[in-house]
Amino acid sequence: MTQLPGITITGASGRMGQMLVKGITAHTGARLVGCIERPGHAWIGKDIGLCMGGAALGVTVTDDPLEAFAVSQAVIDFTAPAATVEFAALAAQARAVHVVGTTGLEPQHHRKLDLAAHHAVIIQAGNMSLGVNLLTRLTQKVAAALDADWDIEIIEAHHRMKVDAPSGTALMLGEAAAAGRGIDLATAKQSGRDGITGARKRGDIGFSAIRGGDIVGEHDVLFAADGERIVLRHLATDRSIFVRGALKAALWGQSQKPGRYDMMDVLGI
Ligand SMILES: NC(=O)C1=CN([C@@H]2O[C@H](COP(=O)(O)OP(=O)(O)OC[C@H]3O[C@@H](n4cnc5c(N)ncnc54)[C@H](OP(=O)(O)O)[C@@H]3O)[C@@H](O)[C@H]2O)C=CC1
Numbered sequence: 001m002t003q004l005p006g007i008t009i010t011g012a013s014g015r016m017g018q019m020l021v022k023g024i025t026a027h028t029g030a031r032l033v034g035c036i037e038r039p040g041h042a043w044i045g046k047d048i049g050l051c052m053g054g055a056a057l058g059v060t061v062t063d064d065p066l067e068a069f070a071v072s073q074a075v076i077d078f079t080a081p082a083a084t085v086e087f088a089a090l091a092a093q094a095r096a097v098h099v100v101g102t103t104g105l106e107p108q109h110h111r112k113l114d115l116a117a118h119h120a121v122i123i124q125a126g127n128m129s130l131g132v133n134l135l136t137r138l139t140q141k142v143a144a145a146l147d148a149d150w151d152i153e154i155i156e157a158h159h160r161m162k163v164d165a166p167s168g169t170a171l172m173l174g175e176a177a178a179a180g181r182g183i184d185l186a187t188a189k190q191s192g193r194d195g196i197t198g199a200r201k202r203g204d205i206g207f208s209a210i211r212g213g214d215i216v217g218e219h220d221v222l223f224a225a226d227g228e229r230i231v232l233r234h235l236a237t238d239r240s241i242f243v244r245g246a247l248k249a250a251l252w253g254q255s256q257k258p259g260r261y262d263m264m265d266v267l268g269i
């Protein structure tokens, strides 16, 4: 009998980490084989199920990623950029599929992911949900259909603990809008207006970030012209949508060649 793909979760004690542990344990097509936390973390050496306040799951939290990755077919990683690039090199060494949900990645992090992707499959997206990935496609289409008389603004809202802005999703949507318009986001991006900013520059793509309470994630793409507006909106009310997407990606990645992929590839949209 062939074994189900074994998955290791990095940042297992985090908001997404714990949801992923629950999601994999309940999944009939995958096994939880490893949980990583950083050295010194209170959960190291303990059973992940007990740490989360439930029944034992038979998986001990470790601070040794390579040992865990060596027995894994996939690694699901929702941590922080500096950790993610280290995990990418180790996952590539173990030839495990690396699913990256971590946001706040800068060009230097992407270059390291590109290097690791020579040896293993990396699937990275600022948002793993089906809804947001569809919205991204729609944003590109709408932006392509409208000219620069339509100002594009992306407004996002997240919980008070989020550390990066604009969100990974907002940047994905901005990239899609720029691609639809045939421009480079780096030259059009306008983020964090404050003070005497002057009038809006034609063609800019604006970003605004709200942080508060326990908001899971809300994104509006606003197309504003004289006399009319279009708003494309996605509201996340439960983190299980990201878990579903990440698990789908981990399983899809098992049959792919080494390289960089995103959720559009996984979803075929
Ligand atoms: N792409 C998507 O669909 C989604 C992406 N995200 C992104 O996922 C990331 C995590 O979000 P969230 O779960 O809310 O954040 P949390 O802060 O709750 O969890 C992050 C976890 O990663 C751990 N971590 C950080 N650095 C390391 C390291 N070097 N080694 C081991 N573990 C480490 C943290 O440990 P410690 O507490 O010790 O620092 C923590 O357990 C963010 O970038 C967020 O934007 C979130 C939801 C969906």
Ligand SMILES: O=C(O)C1=N[C@H](C(=O)O)C[C@H](O)C1
Residues within 6 Å of the ligand: 103, 126, 127, 158, 162, 166, 167, 168, 169, 170, 216, 217, 218, 236
């Ligand atoms: O940090 C979060 O919580 C989320 N992060 C992702 C992002 O930066 O867009 C995805 C989702 O919106 C939740």
